[in-house]
Amino acid sequence: MAKKLPKQLAILDEDLCTGCEACITVCPVDCIDIIAGQRDPNVLKVCTIDLPRCIGCTLCEQVCPWNCIQMVPTEQVQINPAYADKIE
Ligand code: SF4
Numbered sequence: 587m588a589k590k591l592p593k594q595l596a597i598l599d600e601d602l603c604t605g606c607e608a609c610i611t612v613c614p615v616d617c618i619d620i621i622a623g624q625r626d627p628n629v630l631k632v633c634t635i636d637l638p639r640c641i642g643c644t645l646c647e648q649v650c651p652w653n654c655i656q657m658v659p660t661e662q663v664q665i666n667p668a669y670a671d672k673i674e
């Protein structure tokens with residue numbers, strides 16, 4: 587049986603992320619990883635969230651200094667083509 591998803595999931599806008607890693611330090615389930623930045627040559631690393639492991643705790647959203655993370659109702663994430671396949 588598939589894992590029960592939380593009511594909301596953290597959606598991270600990698601275009602806004604500065605790679606400061608503040609979110610990584612607070613995530614209780616270690617589901618945020620640092621990856622190479624693709625967009626801005628001055629931003630060498632950005633964060634990405636492994637959505638199936640997110641428990642929707644909101645801590646990352648609260649600490650992000652750049653407001654790159656938003657909590658989104660899971661049913662909205664499930665119908666968004668950009669994320670749907672990540673949480674099947
Ligand atoms: S909402 Fe909580 S569990 Fe999900 S990525 Fe953010 S800190 Fe981690």
Ligand code: SF4
Nearest residue numbers: 603604606607609650
């Ligand atoms: S706290 Fe915000 S800016 Fe910093 S790494 Fe996380 S998502 Fe990016």
